[in-house]
Amino acid sequence: MTKLYLASSSPRRKELLNQIGLDFKVKPSNIDENRFYQLPLERRPVELAKDKAYTLACELTDGLVIGADTTVIFGNKPLDKPRTETEAKEMLSTLSGNRHRVITGVAVVNVSDRITLTDRGITDVWFRKLKSFEIDGYVATGESMDKAGAYGIQGYGSLFVDKIHGCYYNVVGLPLSVLIKMLEAFGVQVLK
Numbered sequence: 001m002t003k004l005y006l007a008s009s010s011p012r013r014k015e016l017l018n019q020i021g022l023d024f025k026v027k028p029s030n031i032d033e034n035r036f037y038q039l040p041l042e043r044r045p046v047e048l049a050k051d052k053a054y055t056l057a058c059e060l061t062d063g064l065v066i067g068a069d070t071t072v073i074f075g076n077k078p079l080d081k082p083r084t085e086t087e088a089k090e091m092l093s094t095l096s097g098n099r100h101r102v103i104t105g106v107a108v109v110n111v112s113d114r115i116t117l118t119d120r121g122i123t124d125v126w127f128r129k130l131k132s133f134e135i136d137g138y139v140a141t142g143e144s145m146d147k148a149g150a151y152g153i154q155g156y157g158s159l160f161v162d163k164i165h166g167c168y169y170n171v172v173g174l175p176l177s178v179l180i181k182m183l184e185a186f187g188v189q190v191l192k
């Protein structure tokens with residue numbers, strides 16, 4: 001059976017892979033994300049995903065490595081993980097009453113020959129207009145801090161979302177319908 005590795009520290013990605021019954025090991029890879037900040041925003045998540053997966057693949061002898069990166073884009077600006085609570089509140093004010101885009105890049109690297117597949121999911125998310133006490137209350141829950149765009153659609157952040165167009169799981173951190181096609185290309189099947 002093919003060994004599977006998830007090159008990510010995101011608990012959400014781990015949960016999503018568990019949800020579809022995959023047997024895998026988690027081995028986060030530490031890459032220098034700063035090197036990618038010059039790239040066009042639509043390309044960045046895929047390149048980051050590839051680097052995360054490839055970096056771990058170089059430490060292994062066999063198996064498949066999955067890497068991913070979620071970027072939240074408002075207009076043509078990225079909203080990365082907030083560094084402070086003030087920054088989180090600013091991001092949420094920006095998203096309030098507006099539409100933004102979530103792109104999750106995914107890469108699967110075959111360790112033995114380094115053959116790599118990449119793809120991405122794109123989801124548009126509409127937030128309702130938020131009151132300032134709601135933004136303060138949300139940031140006080142602590143949910144913002146490790147998440148792109150300063151919110152988690154799977155948590156209290158669900159209260160802000162009017163509608164989405166695209167894959168929900170892509171927003172949480174892994175577009176599962178995209179990933180499964182990539183895994184199948186390497187002979188891994190969930191439903192037989």
Ligand SMILES: Cc1cn([C@H]2C[C@H](O)[C@@H](COP(=O)(O)OP(=O)(O)OP(=O)(O)O)O2)c(=O)[nH]c1=O
Nearest residue numbers: 008009010069070147148151152153171172173
């Ligand atoms: C928009 C959004 C993001 N997120 C999370 C998913 C990702 O964990 C995080 C985006 O940061 P990433 O840099 O994609 O991932 P990470 O740093 O958590 O993990 P790693 O780099 O080791 O793979 O934001 C949610 O959980 N819910 C949401 O609704």
